[in-house]
Amino acid sequence: MxxxxxxxxxxxxxxxxxxxxxxxxxxxxxxxxxxxxxxxxxxxxxxxxxxxxxxxxxxxxxxxxxxxxxxxxxxxxxxxxxxxxxxxxxxxxxxxxxxxxxxxxxxxxxxxxxxxxxxxxxxxxxxxxxxxxxxxxxxxxxxxGVYFAGGLRALDFVTTDFDRASANGTGQVKVAGNYAASLYPRQQAIDAGYAGVIYLDPSTHSKIDEVGAANFFGITHDNVLVTPKSSSILPSITKRSILYIAEHMLGMKVEERECLIDNISEFKEAGACGTAAIITPIGSITHKGNKHVFSTEVGPTIKKLYDTLVGIYYGDIEAPEGWIREIK
CATH class of the missing domain: 3.30.470.10 (Aminotransferase class 4, branched-chain amino acid transferase, N-terminal domain)
Structure with a gap:
């Protein structure tokens, strides 16, 4: 990194x-x-x-x-x-x-x-x-610089049996203990050759919650942007912005709903998003030894989202009202 x-x-x-x-x-x-x-x-x-x-x-x-x-x-x-x-x-x-x-x-x-x-x-x-x-x-x-070394490229992730946070715990707030709990499963994933972990919901371990310290999103085959809905997810400012960009600037349909790990083939593209990671394409997710590959390249929709978001960051694309505060 x-x-x-x-x-x-x-x-x-x-x-x-x-x-x-x-x-x-x-x-x-x-x-x-x-x-x-x-x-x-x-x-x-x-x-x-x-x-x-x-x-x-x-x-x-x-x-x-x-x-x-x-x-x-x-x-x-x-x-x-x-x-x-x-x-x-x-x-x-x-x-x-x-x-x-x-x-x-x-x-x-x-x-x-x-x-x-x-x-x-x-x-x-x-x-x-x-x-x-x-x-x-x-x-x-x-x-x-960039959070993941190598710039915008598709990375491989693996699910973990560990939980980042409980359903009624501190997953929705940005407290230090959440990150301390994530260090061990993250290191396990890195030692196994992955970029990081996919956390599943703590109640059933059947739904995607988060991608390490970032939020998950997927693009369905009919071009709907989907993010998980869960009581243990940190409300990401980047994710919130991506949902707006997709719907209001790219004309996409967006949904916040459950994302079943056994149904990830519904997505043609997948990514992680957050302040540090910005948007990181997910090339594959390995779950219980089975590897699902989305793409070895950066998908076209993720590329559009990334370019639009970064363009707003650096002032190359006009931001929606109230999104930018200038320091003078």
Missing amino acids: GYALGETKFRFRAEFVEGKWQEGALTDDKFIHIHEASNVFHYGQALFEGLKAYKTKEGKIQLFRPELNFIRMNQSLRRLVMPELSEELFFKAITEVVKANKDDIPEYGKGQSLYIRPFAIGKGMNLGVKPSEEYIFSVFCNPV
């Missing part, structure tokens, strides 16, 4: 003390010094978001639908009984970090971007199983 191209100098930090979030400020300190009994180490009060800044041909710096990241971060905070962020604090942090590190934003035409990572953790002495009384909210960033 590709990805981080280097570190940046500045990040933003704010603390929650005495019942309220402090104003916060930029810092060049890459390290966080906290008590060994902090909740983040023992009871997992930790969550994050991911978004990107892109540089256009004209040199403008723009974010893609960051309001949805703000909404989703507060959903995660509520789920872990952590104090919510104000819109003002969230966007102050994002804006100051992007501006302070603007020289590290990759130039237009390289297919690269500035990945922005807001996160929040519980801190302070706490040995009881209860929410922290103090928290840190921070935002840092790194210039990044």
Whole structure:
């Protein structure tokens, strides 16, 4: 896999003390010094978001639908009984970090971007199983390349008997524990020669849920874009955008419904989507030793979706209203 191209100098930090979030400020300190009994180490009060800044041909710096990241971060905070962020604090942090590190934003035409990572953790002495009384909210960033090395190409995935999250657990929020649980099955897949895993629904293991840390979608033989509907799936901003692009810009029918693993032949193309992966074509899925091949090449519909989405990212295609926030 590709990805981080280097570190940046500045990040933003704010603390929650005495019942309220402090104003916060930029810092060049890459390290966080906290008590060994902090909740983040023992009871997992930790969550994050991911978004990107892109540089256009004209040199403008723009974010893609960051309001949805703000909404989703507060959903995660509520789920872990952590104090919510104000819109003002969230966007102050994002804006100051992007501006302070603007020289590290990759130039237009390289297919690269500035990945922005807001996160929040519980801190302070706490040995009881209860929410922290103090928290840190921070935002840092790194210039990044493509998530999967080799660019846009079809990759092979395999199903796993492990679950990423339970039906009524934390699958719909972006908490750190979800990713810790995914490391072992992911490593098993990579060791076996696959790009990653396909998670099935935790209740019956008969329906596709997600593709590693990304959302799944498929294109049926009659050109319908389908994504799984499940209570344990993270609501992907990229997936939501792809559904809109398919329906309103490419004239396709879209559906959110169950995707049975034993019926994947209904799809002529399949892909994974997310902030990091953008759109990654799935060449094959191996399930219980049986390999179903979609295509060894990038399918035409996935290519259209990818080109349209990336065109919006970099300002080459006009975005739907409200999708772009320019950093000036």
